[in-house]
Amino acid sequence: MSFPALIPPATFDLSNSKKMSAIYLLIGVSFIVALAFLIAFIWSIKNGQYEDDYSPGIRMLKDSKKNSQTNTKV
Amino acid sequence: MIFIIVIAAKARNICKVTQPEKKTLDCSHCHQPVSHPLAHTKGDNTYCCFGCMVVDNLLQSSSNELDISILNTDPYTYLDTPKIKEQLLDFKENDFEKITLSLPQIHCSSCIYLLENLSDVSAGILNVTVNFGLKQANLSYRSEQIKLSQLAALLTHIGYAPEFNPAKTQRKTNNKLLVKMGVAGFFFGNTMLLAFPEYFDETLSHDSGLQQFFRWLMLAFSLPVVLYSGSGYFSAAYKNLRAGILGIDLPIALGIATIFIRSAYEVISHTGAGYFDSLTGLIFFLLLGKWYQQKTYKNFSFNRDFTSFIPLAAQVLQPNGNYEPIPVADLKKGHIIRLKKNEVLPADALSQNKITLDYSYITGESAPVSKNENRKIFAGARVLSEQAFFEILDTADCSYLAQMWAQNKSNNIAQAAPKNLTDKLAPYFTPAILLIALFSALFWMRVDTSKAILVFTSVLIVACPCALALAEPFASGSLMRHFGKQGFFLKNTQVLERLAQIDHLIFDKTGTLTQLKGILVQWHGIKLSSSEKNVLSQVAQKTNHPLSEPLQRHLKSTANHPIKWGAITQHEGVGLTAIANADTYAIGTALFVKATEKANTTAIYVSKNGDVLGYFTFNQQTRLHTKAVLQKLQKKYSLSLLSGDNDSERSRFRAIMGDKATLLFNQSPYQKLAYVKTHKRQQQNLLMIGDGLNDAGALQQSDVGISICEKNINFFPPSDALLQAHQFQYLPQFLKLSQKNKLGIKWAMAISLLYNVAGLSFAVAGVLSPLVCAILMPVSSISVVLFTGLWNQLQVRKLIRN
Known part of the structure; x- marks a missing residue:
């Protein structure tokens, strides 16, 4: 017994490599994007963002009107 | 991947030093539970710290400028000396200065808020950035507006005394x-x-171009992982081989190299996809284990130098008659220095006036010591008199204290790193794997020559001891975190290993088994009338004997009626007689008072008009549960007590510690050190628990040195671990847990070996596909990690939570 109607016919022929060529581009692009994140991660380590994981969260909550002036001075 | 996130989340929670939750009272400002030592109250509000109180008050009031000129900068004036300041500053240009200060009192979010808003309170401060983990603050300020001494005084005023x-x-x-x-x-x-x-996708094989592209890409991706991330394993294996050790790094490096070479060959020869996912995953998991094990309590410095116990500068007499601060390193023989109350002598010196000293840093003896002129005083002594003058005998780095430290350092080098379970298993592992690989290859040579190389490499790949190498780091790492939650902080996971092997416990007395504060004074004898109490209290006020202060506190409640005094005669070393309200009181030793009944501990005897009234006993209070803890411990371990104090309390501690315990009194730091060394030579595994600088040598020399800390957890002698005093009662449980941990590691290793055997059977049969490898590798690692985590959780719950 078979249900031919339930199985949709293959929409594109996979043996034709031209139709898959987009994947080369996509992989290339996505790899570059992902690499940017890796570099960002390494930068964040070197920048010392993992040295203290508590105070930045608190710092965010305080008013910054006066502090922003002093920051620019420094 | 989920478990990584869980671990990361857990690690975050543990990073914060959990404050003990004894009271259910919450801080009115930050709503954290209020712990005793830093608590402040104002009106109806209770605050967990001074910082919270100040912030709360700032929020309620409108004016918040603080007048810095009224601050007491006296203790910090030396900071304004250019030479000293130079050592401390991070950066200086004109009057713009930057400094990093250690502020041990930082402990809550309000602390950060307050400190980072200091620029609102004082005009000279430009910017403050707090590092909560390290308990440090980076401050930049204009020294024309606020001097460093004023800055330090300001920080002290708001409750954050800086440590220099x-x-x-x-x-x-x-x-x-x-x-x-x-x-x-x-x-x-x-x-x-x-x-x-x-x-999963058969269709990929239809497109050989795409397949090749994927494979080459994987090869390219694995290169940085093997060459950069995994480089540590190759160098470690090489180093071990040269030293003739078969460590766990060798089979790992062998595995990594084999997987990479075989996979690269498959890709280049178009024969397969290789095991690149297993390879990169393996290295990632191994590094994860390393990272998990490397947990450190950043805010505790376990390796202190003696210089952190002595001041930075001393007030030296100048030719013009003034005292000016100079750095301690510049002190020379012949300098006359002036110290105030509570300051610490930086170098060995001769006393110039009659003074009272606290020698507890050096000797451990808690009672204050009186010294006359021209006595040699050792560096580290704390001055209790209002003012003290000294003539320096030698430079600071030649002092007794510095010498003791130098001696320790040279001795410690000989101490070999302990072998953990993984290291013990590793020497058998590598030869076994190589033999299995060789024999199965030989077998396949006869059956199917083309498969021999394949099987040989498959064995090396699947046997790569990833899960095995993860068992120890994850088990020890998780137990160390559990300990941290219970107020027991270890320097690193190697300490756990040594802790499990301890068979002899050595205790310091003062401050370790007994509490620092709180001398228990008890009266034995005829009930004293209030007028008699009054006389004794006022006599105690008039003398400066070490015991007079606790005695006075004991008698404090009685009213201070005026007394008609007659002659008061001091008899050096034995006591005094005083005539008050026409009665003659004799106060002093049993012999002096002619008492017949004698106390078995430090006591002061009192007689009135020749009749003995009785005596006061002075006992240091032992910590809560000390007796129960020691009675539990003496069943399993040999116990010793090394005390710097006199032996007046010998019988008391004999009763607590049992008949087999060694009790030694009047021990100098050198004697304590010698005691540890002799027992180490007898192949004993020693655990030393102490609190003072006088234990420093013994703490460093023993297999595990634990400092016990009552309040200031940032000031303790160098040691392997730090135990908060209120958790002392759990010491037997901590020891037990470290032993259980070892058992857990053994089980975890058995599990990982089981996976290895399963994998090997695939490999030997010649059917190890990349898919099997890609499933087996992470599954074995994860099950080992889960097992160790659950094991420790269970043990901790069983032993401590109940």
Whole structure:
């Protein structure tokens, strides 16, 4: 017994490599994007963002009107 | 991957030093539970710290400028001397200065808020950045507006007394490992994505161009992982081999190299997809284990130098008659220095006036000591008199204290790193794997020559002891975190290993088994009338005997009626007689008072008009549960007590510690050190628990040195672990848990070996596909990690939570 109607016919022929060529581009692009994140991660380590994981969260909550002036001075 | 997130989340929670939750009272400002030592109250509000109180008050009031000129800068004037300041500053240009200060009192979010808003309170301060983990603050300020001494005084005023240390104590976390982990994790994820189509999608094989592209990409992705992230394993294996050790790094390096070479060969020869996902995953998991094990309590400095116990500068007499601060390193023989109350003598010196000293840093003896002129005083003595003058005998780095430290250092080098279970198993592992690989290859040579190389490499690949290498780091790492939650902080996971092997416990007395504060004074004899109490209290006020202060506190409640005094005669060393309200009182030793009944501990006897009234006993209070703890411990371990104090309490501690315990009194730091050394020579595994600088030598020399800390957890002698005093009662449980941990590791290793055997059977049969490898590797690692985590959780719950 078979249900031919339930199985949709293959929409594109996979043996034709031209139709898959987009994947080369996509992989290339996505790899570059992902690499940017890796570099960002390494930068964040070197920048010392993992040295203290508590105070930045608190710092965010305080008013910054006066502090922003002093920051620019420094 | 979920478990990584869970671990990361857990690690975050543990990073914060959990404050003991004894009371259910919450801080009115930050709503954290209020712990005793820092608590402040104002009106109806209770605050967990001074910082919260100040912030809360600032929020309620409108004016918040603080007048810095009224602050008492006296203790910090030396900071304005250019030479000293130079050592401390991070950066200076004109009057713009930057400094990093250690502020041990930082403990809550309000602390950060208050400190970072200091620029609102004082005009000269430009910017403050707090590092909560390290309990440090970076401050930049204009020295024309606020001097460093004023800054220090301001910080002290608001409750954050800074700690100064010329040696930069900033400890950096191991960034390189994090970068390696990041790189490995990144390429692991991407390789996995590229490897999946090979496993599940038949269609990929229809497009050989795409297949080849994927394979080459995986090869490219694995290169940085092997060459950069995994480089540590190759160098470690090489080093071990040269030293003739078969460590666990060798089979790992062998595995990594084999997987990479075989996979690269498969790709180049178009014969397969290789095991790149397993390879990158393996290295990533291994690094993860390393990282998990490397947990450190950044805010505690376990390796202190003696310089952090002595001041930075001393007030030296100048030719013009003034005293000016000079750095301690510049002190020379013949300098006359002036110290105030509570300051610490930086170098060995001769006393110039009659003074009272606290020698507890050096001797451990808690009672104050009186010294006459021209006596040799050792560095580290704390002055209790209002003012003291000294003539320096030698430079600071030649002092008794410095010498003791130098001696320790040279001795410690000989101490070999302990072998852990993994190291013990490793020497058998590598030869076994190589033999299995060789024999199965030989077998296949006869059956099917083409498969021999394949089987040989398969065995090396699947036997790569990833899960085995993870068992120890994860088990010890998780137990160390559990200990941290219970107020027991270890320097590193190697301490756990040694802790499990302890068979002899050595205790210091004062401050370790007994509490620092709180001498228990008891009266034995005829009930004293209030007028008699009054007389005794006022006599105690008039003398400066070490015991007069606790006695006075004991008698405090009685009213201070005026007394008609007659002659008061002091008899050096034995006591005094005083005539008050026409009665003659004799106060002093039993012999002096002619008492017949004698106390078995430190006591002061009292007689009135020749009739003995009785005596006061003075006992240091032992810590809560000390008796129960020691009675539990003496069943399993040999116990020793090394005390710097006199032996007046021998019988009391004999009763607590049992008949077999060794009790030694009047021990100098050198004697304590010698005691540890002799017992170490007898192959005993020693645990030393102490609190003072006088224990420092013994703490460093014993297998595990634990400092016990009552309140200031940032000031303790160098040691392997730090135990908060209120958790002392759990000491037997901690020891037991470290032993249980070892059992847990053994089980975890058995599990990982089981996976290895399963994998090997595939490999030997010649049917190890990349898919089997890709499943087996992470599953074995994860089950080992889960097992150790659950094991420790269970043990901790069983022993401590109940």
